[in-house]
Amino acid sequence: MVRCETTKGDFTIEMHREWAPVGHDRFIELVNDHFFDDQILYRTIPGFLVQFGVASDPAVQAKWSSRIPDDPDLKIPFELGTLSFAGAGPNSRSCHMFIAMEPSGRGLGGALHERPIGKIVKRKEAKVVEKFYSGYGDLTFLQGQIASRGNIAAVDYPLLDRIKTCTVLPSEPPKDAAQGRAELSVAATPPAAQPLSTEGGESDAQQLVKDEMSVRIVPEKENLGSGETFNVMGVVAVFLMLAVVVIVAISRRSPPANRDRSV
Numbered sequence: 597m598v599r600c601e602t603t604k605g606d607f608t609i610e611m612h613r614e615w616a617p618v619g620h621d622r623f624i625e626l627v628n629d630h631f632f633d634d635q636i637l638y639r640t641i642p643g644f645l646v647q648f649g650v651a652s653d654p655a656v657q658a659k660w661s662s663r664i665p666d667d668p669d670l671k672i673p674f675e676l677g678t679l680s681f682a683g684a685g686p687n688s689r690s691c692h693m694f695i696a697m698e699p700s701g702r703g704l705g706g707a708l709h710e711r712p713i714g715k716i717v718k719r720k721e722a723k724v725v726e727k728f729y730s731g732y733g734d735l736t737f738l739q740g741q742i743a744s745r746g747n748i749a750a751v752d753y754p755l756l757d758r759i760k761t762c763t764v765l766p767s768e769p770p771k772d773a774a775q776g777r778a779e780l781s782v783a784a785t786p787p788a789a790q791p792l793s794t795e796g797g798e799s800d801a802q803q804l805v806k807d808e809m810s811v812r813i814v815p816e817k818e819n820l821g822s823g824e825t826f827n828v829m830g831v832v833a834v835f836l837m838l839a840v841v842v843i844v845a846i847s848r849r850s851p852p853a854n855r856d857r858s859v
Contacts, residue, residue: 597609610716618666623714631651635652635758635759637756647692649692675701677722679713680693680704684709686708688708731755735753
C-alpha cells in the first residue's frame with residue numbers, strides 16, 4: 597500500500613506485484629527515495645488520465661532516468677484509479693507514471709509499457725484524481741522543461757496541482773494471526789491469587805484440608821486398576837489427626853468428676 601498526499605486530497609494505492617513485478621519494484625524504489633515529493637501534475641486530461649513522474653529537482657530526475665524491461669501482459673483492465681508507467685515503445689519505462697480515469701481510460705493497455713501495478717480501491721479517494729486542475733489543456737511539453745530546469749519551468753501555470761509526498765505504508769498482519777496471538781495471551785495469563793477467607797462457614801484452610809484428603813483418597817478414573825497404590829501413610833496420618841481433634845473436643849465438653857468436700 598502506498599499513501600499519496602496531494603493538493604486536492606489524499607489517496608491510497610493498493611499495490612499488486614503479481615500484476616507487473618518489474619514495474620512494481622521500480623515504483624516502490626521511487627517512493628522510498630521520495631522521488632514524488634513536491635511533484636507537478638503537468639498533464640490532466642479529464643475522463644482519460646493524469647500524468648506525472650518528473651522530479652522537482654533535475655538531479656533527482658537524472659538519477660532515475662534508466663529504463664526497465666517491460667512486464668508481460670496479463671490483461672489486467674484499466675479502471676478509474678489504475679496506476680501504470682507511461683512510456684514510448686518497448687522497454688521504455690523509467691519514472692513517468694499515470695493514473696487512469698473513466699471512461700476513456702478503459703481503453704488503455706494496448707502499449708507495451710501500459711501494465712497496471714496498482715489501483716486506488718476506494719471510490720471516494722479515486723475521485724480525487726478527477727479534481728486535479730485541467731484548465732490549461734494538455735501540457736505534455738512541460739515534461740522535458742521540468743526535467744531540465746525543475747519546477748520553476750511551470751511558473752506560468754500556478755494552478756497546476758501537485759503531489760506533496762508518497763509513502764509506503766507498513767504491512768498489516770493477517771486478522772486471523774492477530775486474533776490468535778490475542779487469544780494465546782489471554783490463555784497464558786494466570787488467574788490472580790485470592791486471599792484466604794475466614795469469614796462465614798468453613799474457612800478456606802479447612803476446605804483445603806478436605807480437598808487434600810479427597811485428592812489423596814480418590815484417584816483419577818483413568819488411574820484405577822493401573823497398579824498404583826494409595827499413599828497409605830498419608831491417609832493414616834490424616835485420620836489420626838482427626839481422632840485427636842475429636843478426643844480433645846469430647847474431653848473439654850465432659851463435666852469434672854465430683855470430689856469429696858472436707859468438713
